[in-house]
Amino acid sequence: MAVYLVGPDDKTIFRRRSTWDLMPALEAANDGDIIEIQEGFCFTPDSGDDVITIEKNLTIQGKTLNTENGLVLPTIEAGIFVKNEVEVTLKNLCLRRTLDKRNCLNVQNQATVNGKNLVIENTATDGENYPIVYVAKQSNLSFDNVRVEESAIKDGDHKVYIENSNFKVNNSEINARVYVHHSQINCNNTMVTYFDSNALFLRENSFANIKSSEFIGGKVTKKTSYSCVMCRNSEITLDNTVIYQPNYSSALHGIDSTVKVSEGKIDSANFLGCEVTSDKGVFAESLFLQKETQFKSNTFSILGKKNGKINLFADDKSSVISETINFGLLTSPNIKLDRNVEFQVKRLHQLEYDQGQESFVLGEDGNPIIVSSDLEIEYFGEKSSFEKLNDMVGLNNVKSDVKEFIALAQMNKAREKKGLGTSVLTLHSLFLGNPGTGKTTVARIIGNLLYEKGIISKNYFAEVSRSDLVGQYIGHTAIKTREVLESALGGVLFIDEAYTLANGGEKDFGLEAINEILKFMEDNRADIVIIFAGYTDNMNKFLEMNEGLKSRIPNVFDFQDxxxxxxxxxxxAELHEKEYQVNEEDYSALVQHNFELSNDFSNGRWVRNLNERIIRKLALRLFENENADMSVITQEDLLAVKL
Known part of the structure; x- marks a missing residue:
């Protein structure tokens, strides 16, 4: 191993020169040799190309000089290009370019560069930035105690660019955008600062392992928004790391990525289609979960800030699963959730919070002080199918039976996916009850639930009766029925007043429809759900006449009046929905009275007809008195329909 000392010409009349010029030294050196540059020396190319290409395994190191103004490093004012599977170590150097559109360091073609105690800078004041560091084509770059200086050109393209390669950085300071494309980055105890774009951008199946580091930057204008840390189609692990971009909703922005957060502090986070796990993560301002993001944590905290943003927002089938969420300053609303969001959180705490210190206040026992555990959640969007079911009046037995029905179907589906034994599950059902008891509504809800749980393949619901199935001549019914059945494949077919199919006797075409349904049920057992509905007595007689049909309908739901x-x-509820006002006690007394005298077992239909008569009396009163309030139902209106 030879050492080549690079420095000024020290030749005198009494001795020969003991130093080398840099370019001849590089030319003479062999694999494993060391190029050592004297303290205070600055290499500047004489003319022509200002790029040094290295295709040997070398170490280039400088001798440092301590001055009153600090440590002075030898300087190379040229681009260093390393390529073709070699390994080069750069140590105790300043790498500088003075013109725009230049790389200070370029590593390609499976080369490896180890940088230690470096300053990397481009002093150009106008023009266009090229990556100050460029690494590509399965190469490797490691930095230890390296400082990448800020660029005077504010075009958003001053960056460390890593593509299809690996980058390790430790104890360093980078004042440029770190752009990682289909690559891996390991970052420890490092500060990355950039205010003209993202401080860190991961994309296209990149992997980042960040520990005890800080990312400061991002840019928000009226036209453009850049998150401090952007992760797209990639994976990032943040351990005890700070991401600083205040008064913004997406300091950490993840899209279709896997994110792991432990401790540290992130000003805000916005995840779309991500899988996120958090272990004692702290979000200073807000956390947004969108587009089916899955967020899991044991405990995490949102400090909160009075800046008009919601502390925790989730929508579009996202999920939040956590033992505890701690909040500092509450917002209004504090938590806002789409109704289709899965929110499984055991404890919600507001803790005493010191705004000046931006931290929770600890009690005498060393634990945070709980101010409240009763925090409001605001919901929006369409209610879930189970919520709609629970909101229905009465029907407690039916609700319980539906949940058991769905749970069994879901378990069967899950066991099938895992290759476990399953029983043959038949979903065909019988709905028994008088009109107006909610049979059609419950059938639609069951269809939605089966689709949401992946048990049926199509979100399709069709309601038919005898006239939709039975034809007018021999052979027509089978065709007509089969068309209806085939259109409902993968979904739910609801046959109302199904018993009417057998009312016409042996020569009636309804029997042809029944036979076609039986055959179709047998041939497509797992591909369609058929619900037969009707009056209890009539349906029981109908099934007694068709043993084959009865054996194929194991699920019975009994709708009580x-x-x-x-x-x-x-x-x-109907009157309020239509924005009418009425004295509830007077209305209740009217319903109780009229029900005893005129109940026709039509249930919901009965009360809707009663409301219609009340509104007619209101309209008649308004016709005679135009100044009356058209939204208020008076006792006079109620008495006018009392039996």
Missing amino acids: YTPDELVIIGL
Whole structure:
């Protein structure tokens, strides 16, 4: 191993020169040799190309000089290009370019560069930035105690560019954008600062392992927004790391990525289609979860800030699963969730918070002080199918049966996916009950639930009756019925008043429809759900006449008639929905009275007809008195329909 000392010409009349010029030294050196540059020396190319290409395994190191103004490093004012599978170590040097559109360091073609105690800078003041460091084509770059200086050109393209390669950085300071494309970065105890774009951008299946580091930057204008840390289609692990971009909603922005956060502090985070795990993560301002993001944590905290943003927002089938969420300053609303969001959180705490210190206040026992554990959640969007079911008046037995029905179907599906044994599950059902008891509504909800859980393949619901299935001549019924059945494949077919198919006797075409349905049920057992609905007595007789049909419908739901109290609730809900006002006690008394005298077992239909008569009396009163309030139903209107 030879050492080549590079420095000024020290030749005198008494001795020969003991130093080399840099370019001849590089030319003479062999694999494993060391190029050593004297303290205070600055290499500047005489003319022509200002690029040094290295295709040997070398170490280039400088001798440092301590001055009153600090440490002075030898300087190379040329681009260093390393390529073709060699390994080069750069140590105790300043790498400088003075013109725009230049790389200070370029590493390609499976080369490796180890940088230690370096300053990398481009002093150009106008023009266009090229990557100050460029690494590509399965190469490797490691930095230890390296400082990449800020560029005077503010075009957003001053960056360390890594593509299809590996980058390790430790104890360093980078004042440029770190752009990682289909690559891996390991970052420890490093500060990255850049205010003209992202401080860190990961994309296209990149992997980042960040530990005890800080990222400061990002840029927000009226036209453009750059998150401090952007992760797209990649994976990032943040351990005890700070991401600083205040008064913005996406300091950390993840899209279709895997994110792991432990401790540290992130000003804000916005995840779309991500899988996120957090272990004691702290979000200073807000956390947004969108587009089916899955967020799992044991405990995490949102400090909160009075800046108009919601502390925790989730929508579009995202999920939040956590033991505890701690909040500092509450917002209004503090938590806002789409109704299709899965929110499984055991404890919500507001903790005493010191805004000046931006930290939770600890009690005498060393633990945070709980101010409140009763925090409001605001919901928006369409209610889930189970919520709609639970909101229905009465039907407690049916609700319980539906949940058991869905749970069994879901378990069967899950066991099938894991290759476990399953019983043959038949979803065909029988809905028994009088009109107006919610049979059609519940059938639609079951269809939605089966689709949401992946048990049926199509979100399709069709309601048919005898006239939709039975034809007018021999052979027509089979065709007509088969068309209806085939259109419902993958979904739910609801046959109302199904018993009417057998009302015409042996020569009736309805029997042809029944036979076609039986055959179709047998041939497509797992591809369609058929619900037969009707009056209890008539349906029981119908099944007794068709043993083959009865054996194929194992699920029976019994819809009980509504009580007078339940009809009051249904009737008032309808009036309120139409923005009518009524004295609820007077209305309840009317329903109770008329029900005893005129109940026709039509249930919801009965109370809707009653409401229609009340509104007619209101309209008649308004016709005679134009100054009356058209939204207020008076006792006079109620008495006008009392039996």
